[in-house]
Amino acid sequence: MDDVHSVVVIGASAAGLSAVEALRAEGYRGSIRLVGSESHLPYDRPPLSKQILAGTWDRSRLELRPEEHYQRLDIQLALGQRATGLDLQNRTISLERSEPLHFDRLIIATGANARRLPILESASNVFYLRTIEDAFALSTVLRSARSIAVIGAGFVGTEVAAAARKSGVAVTLIDAGDNPLAQRLGALVGSRVARLHSDNGVVLRMRTSVLEAIRNGSNIVELKLGNGDACACDAVIVAVGADPETAWLNGSSLQIVNGVECDEHCRAADGIYAAGDVANWFHPGYGRRLRIEHRTNASEQGVAAARNLLGIPTVFCPIPFFWSDQYDVKLQSFGILPANAQVSYLYGSAESGAFVAGYFEEERLVGVLGWNAAKETRTHVATLSSLWTHDIGLVRMQGGAGEAGRLGQRPIRSG
Amino acid sequence: VVTAGIRSIQEGEVMEVVIYPEKCCGAGLCVLNAPAVFDQREDDGIVILLTSKPPVSEYDNVRRAKQICPAMAIELKE
Numbered sequence: 405m406d407d408v409h410s411v412v413v414i415g416a417s418a419a420g421l422s423a424v425e426a427l428r429a430e431g432y433r434g435s436i437r438l439v440g441s442e443s444h445l446p447y448d449r450p451p452l453s454k455q456i457l458a459g460t461w462d463r464s465r466l467e468l469r470p471e472e473h474y475q476r477l478d479i480q481l482a483l484g485q486r487a488t489g490l491d492l493q494n495r496t497i498s499l500e501r502s503e504p505l506h507f508d509r510l511i512i513a514t515g516a517n518a519r520r521l522p523i524l525e526s527a528s529n530v531f532y533l534r535t536i537e538d539a540f541a542l543s544t545v546l547r548s549a550r551s552i553a554v555i556g557a558g559f560v561g562t563e564v565a566a567a568a569r570k571s572g573v574a575v576t577l578i579d580a581g582d583n584p585l586a587q588r589l590g591a592l593v594g595s596r597v598a599r600l601h602s603d604n605g606v607v608l609r610m611r612t613s614v615l616e617a618i619r620n621g622s623n624i625v626e627l628k629l630g631n632g633d634a635c636a637c638d639a640v641i642v643a644v645g646a647d648p649e650t651a652w653l654n655g656s657s658l659q660i661v662n663g664v665e666c667d668e669h670c671r672a673a674d675g676i677y678a679a680g681d682v683a684n685w686f687h688p689g690y691g692r693r694l695r696i697e698h699r700t701n702a703s704e705q706g707v708a709a710a711r712n713l714l715g716i717p718t719v720f721c722p723i724p725f726f727w728s729d730q731y732d733v734k735l736q737s738f739g740i741l742p743a744n745a746q747v748s749y750l751y752g753s754a755e756s757g758a759f760v761a762g763y764f765e766e767e768r769l770v771g772v773l774g775w776n777a778a779k780e781t782r783t784h785v786a787t788l789s790s791l792w793t794h795d796i797g798l799v800r801m802q803g804g805a806g807e808a809g810r811l812g813q814r815p816i817r818s819g
Numbered sequence: 820v821v822t823a824g825i826r827s828i829q830e831g832e833v834m835e836v837v838i839y840p841e842k843c844c845g846a847g848l849c850v851l852n853a854p855a856v857f858d859q860r861e862d863d864g865i866v867i868l869l870t871s872k873p874p875v876s877e878y879d880n881v882r883r884a885k886q887i888c889p890a891m892a893i894e895l896k897e
Binding site: 704779782785 | 850864865891
């Protein structure tokens with residue numbers, strides 16, 4: 405890597421942090437700039453909808469690493485700096501508030517932004533949940549509001565609903581799907597999630613959407629729904645998904661289709677790599693493109709991108725993983741849960757309070773979802789990758805050649 | 820203190836493993852990587868530390884477990 409003297413990482417969250425650490429861990433000694441649009445040191449997002457809304461953590465616990473860590477690794481942090489353009493020819497990044505940055509190699513890790521609902525814009529009691537500021541604003545709302553409407557019943561929407569119920573706030577959960585999380589977890593588990601929320605007092609308004617917001621001054625006081633219902637509320641939380649942050653790459657000639665398109669080496673163009681929520685890469689194990697907005701994927705893909713950048717060929721072939729905490733239920737998933745998969749119980753059932761659901765494509769297990777069944781869920785992990793020829797994930801990347809051969813303690817790629 | 824990645828083992832080094840069960844999300848990735856050092860509670864899958872001073876032969880496994888823990892519930896002092 406004699407020709408690489410400067411690496412720039414755009415995006416200072418989990419994926420970017422993991423990338424810069426991996427560059428140093430692999431022995432790269434040149435300059436590293438970690439550029440983030442937020443003004444905070446890199447922080448962890450999963451606790452935002454969990455411990456922060458629950459009020460059990462203070463702000464300092466979110467920091468992924470203390471400030472000295474970056475000095476120790478000789479990483480130049482540029483925080484509060486938004487990238488506005490990429491010039492592939494001249495190898496420069498333009499920044500909103502500084503001189504352009506030159507790079508020899510680049511990692512794009514700009515993540516995703518919460519999708520906005522235009523009909524609710526400019527109202528003062530509409531909240532999103534993506535950043536640390538969002539989380540503390542919402543946490544304050546949950547301590548004062550009597551009733552909230554949550555639009556969108558994905559992971560963020562359902563976790564917010566659960567946190568609000570724990571605070572004693574009345575919740576109406578609105579989604580166009582048949583059941584909460586059904587789009588992500590399928591019909592079988594979705595109906596169990598619906599029961600969990602209604603058992604905990606959430607008013608479910610499924611298979612409908614918001615037609616109109618009734619305002620009193622700058623506040624929204626009622627939502628009119630497509631099914632004819634009306635929903636009075638003190639605050640509205642919008643959780644209708646996230647879009648990869650790629651606007652700054654328009655005109656760069658990179659292929660942008662649902663994120664930055666990359667190959668199985670996380671490579672988007674010569675010397676340009678992507679990792680985390682923003683990366684849409686080819687997963688050779690599943691034989692398809694994936695873009696994953698989960699915490700563990702960000703860390704893992706940051707490592708893979710960094711290694712490939714340094715010329716250490718690393719096929720990114722992880723077993724994706726996510727978790728979600730709702731009321732007293734811990735959901736965990738390994739693998740992928742495609743919308744058209746056949747779903748059946750591998751352990752327990754919806755009635756038993758703990759179960760593992762298996763997701764099959766043509767009779768092949770491609771994903772598992774555990775419901776209060778952490779240990780049982782783990783026992784199915786090895787099966788997920790048993791047919792993959794590219795058996796390369798984080799464990800093997802870290803451990804070097806030969807690690808993958810130790811079956812019994814089968815190398816597992818977290819995801 | 821190890822900050823990232825795998826570091827070569829130096830002579831006389833003693834690793835101490837610290838876990839934070841309140842951060843743990845119960846993924847069990849630590850158990851898959853270092854079953855001699857970590858286990859999970861039966862009911863909720865939360866991490867159990869089997870030994871805080873693992874043998875040198877476990878160091879790489881433990882470092883890997885620390886690195887991939889999705890909830891950053893493992894810390895190493897070495």
